[in-house]
Amino acid sequence: MKEFYPFEEIESKWQGYWDDQGLFATDVKSADNKYYCLMMFPYPSGTLHVGHGRNYIIGDAVARYKKMRGFRVLTPMGWDAFGLPAENAAIKTGTPPAESTFNNIAIMKSQLRAWGCCYDWDREIASCTPEYYKWTQWLFLKLYERGLAYKKEAAVNWDPVDQTVLANEQVMPDGTAERSGAKVEKKMLSQWFFKITDYAQRLLDDLDQLDGWPERVRSMQENWIGRSEGTRVEFTLVPRTDGQPDADSVIPCFTTRVDTIYGCTYMVLAPEYPGIADLVKGLPQEASVLEFVKEAGHLSAIERTTDGDKNGIFTGRYVTNPYNQEQIPLWIGDYVLVEYGTGAVMAVPAHDTRDWTFARKYDLPIRISIQDPEQSLDLATMDDAYTEDGIVVDSPPFSGMPNREAIPQMGRHAQEHGFGGPVIQYRLRDWLISRQRYWGAPIPMIYCEKCGMVPVPESDLPVLLPEDVEFKPSGESPLKSCASFMNVTCPKCGGPAHRESDTMDTFVDSSWYFFRYLSASDDTQAVDTDLCNQWLPVDQYIGGIEHAILHLMYARFFTKAMYDLGLINFTEPFANLFTQGMITKRSEKDGQLYKMSKSKGNVVSPEELIKSYGADTVRLYTLFIGPPEKEAEWNDAGVEGAYRFLRRLWRRIEQTHSLLLGSKELKPVVDEMETPERNLYRKLHESIQRITRDLDGDFHFNTAIAQIMELMNAVDDLGVTESSSPQARAVYRETMETLVLLISPFAPHIAEELWQELGHAPSILNAPWPTVNEAALHRDEIEMVLQVNGKVRGRILVGATTDAVGLEQEALANKQVQKWIEGKTVRKVIVVPGRLVNIAVS
RNA sequence: GCCCGGGUGGCGGAAUGGCAGACGCAAGGGACUUAAAAUCCCUCGACCGUAAGGUCGUGCGGGUUCGACUCCCGCCCCGGGCACCA
16 A cells, blocks of 8 residues: 555546446436436536535535445436527637537536546436437427417517527526626517416425425425415496597406405506507597606616606596496506506505505595504504505495405405406416527427418427527527528428527526436437336435526426326426535635635636545535535635545555454454443444434535544544454454445545455445444443533433432432532432433522 | 525534534644654633632523523524515
């Protein structure tokens, strides 16, 4: 054995060995004892930093641990390879996206290898290959057949920097684009959508099944779906005085507080409400209303919402409240959202703070219809709306009812009289999947002058991305100006036609890749139904919290849609989800903590660290840094500590190498041990117990590693040598071998090497995980803590079998204790066997 | 405003209602060395005390309990999600 820990040599040795052996090449024919361990596949951006590394190191440690526990582990890897960065780079440098993407994939693959992360590379997929996106397109067609993919003209989010539309999920709360950071604009465009709203209720309901998901993620999805129960109420337009008919005489609204409807004193439409121009045509208000609508349209969503200021204008029209036949004025207000509910709101200023503000500003009437049971409301003294529960008043025939009871009754009333009824509203919108960009899967649609919109026949898939395109910063998809791509014949009539030039959102690609791993090279079908049914749901999904809504919602939607298509027989893709915390680093400029990222300039790249300390050190430190689900601050000095530990482990085995090999035949026997080795033996098995528990629970690698370090400290304290007793040497050998096994998921290279040096055949991954010997845990004597009034005043060693009475006697007789209870009355003695005795005195 | 997290030494962090601060980092002192590196040993929450020992201490204020970092109530601060969603 080398005297000093030769990490460089052993790491390249074992990485080569794992490659040759196909360490995680998994035969999926049998799914006995299966464990599908999946890491979110990365976008091939070129280089990974140690922050990204956390994800793969955690995943690799889990996969290795589960393999040692005897599971048939499937752990594949692939590339979320379509995306804007590659295309933007192409515009800048002229390098085709395919070329740069595959270059990046090669780099990142070697980085993963250098980290010691092993995957079943035979299943590797890249979403940008025709072999993959053919099936993305096929799935699009299936969704289209079921009416789940449709095209419509809508006000959509336009990213002026990336020159494409975005889904709602890809716009941040402050109105900027999630990817580019640009201020998102609204544009009316004809776009492709997936009808995820059809699945809103199922996506919500099934969250309850996901008890292997962090509560946080579930609640984020719940918020995003935003279910709300309410009532639809149809108000009727009061006919115009000039006798002109209205296109639609009904204006429906959605409310969660139908109980307040007798307090409704006006109605408000969103500025974008369809048909406003007709409503006011020829009225004196026409010009000013149209001007107001135009103004509101110029303001972005943020500008409209920032200060809470509400602007509006009277239309000159009136509507009738169907509950009391009252005619109330119809307004337009910029605080009403056209995309939520019906785009019309019944305004109850007395019981809604927004309506209150608006009514006060424009001097509209306010009427109380819910009374505070505690103290009577008085409009003269109220300075805001009363939004609490109370008693319905002045609302015949519902007056006198508690308002919560009134809601269902009044809803039923609307239904019986045909002007509405209970409805459920969701915040979730349909998923906009069109992208006006090149580097994505083309949407397989053809537009024919005669036949209209025609889907590409399945036999013509894939619709290939052309390579002879020009990347110019024109703001238009290069596909549009590529004649060879655009011009086709209509599959229906054979006449001239053109292709859809939009490509799909890359989140479509990532919504089904975890099915594809099971049959990555199957060119006959998208997914292998039998294999998916056996191997999924994924047993452990590992990734970043940033995907809590986007990717995880879309993937759940796809799974349900694919279930409905009969492609799979389960409805949730990921049984257990683990979201690791971000790695942060203090900025040298301002001393603040930031997420590690290229744009913040605080990245730590693994290459240099691996060069000076080795991959095992980087892995060990990354796992030791803190609980993996929490954020953690990267600290270069801490890496040194991990390195020191591995060196120490190496040295210990190197220095006692012949002793260890020479003790092979010695077996630890509890009854023959002297106290020192007996204690180490117990500590060893306590460690196995604790580490196993830490890994089976929430992957608390940090405490598991701490335990390994403690065990190592205990080994050093015992200081076994050639002249030690046979039992001491036997315990020492077992401890060292077990230590190597225990550390192997975290630091696999050194573990493989030491395992071999200890006389075992590789790979250590095929060795079983250590088990606890209950006999080793046994204690004859236990240290008991003695407390007086909850304060520790002493400690004693007692026999493990001493009963409560005996413990109490021993405690009371103790000198230290006597000092504190002298002259006091003992009120109570609490004995917690195995732990402590507490004497309460006064 | 609503919904989730979180707040413990100089730092990262440990603690099934039962010894607060495991493990590691940093720091200080010492040994070895011509010297350095490496390694090893000791100290390391605050305060009082020569010491033995004692008092205080897990964001703040209450409560439950023999006993609370842990459970309950009310706040404060930090992070995240949702938000003019009717």
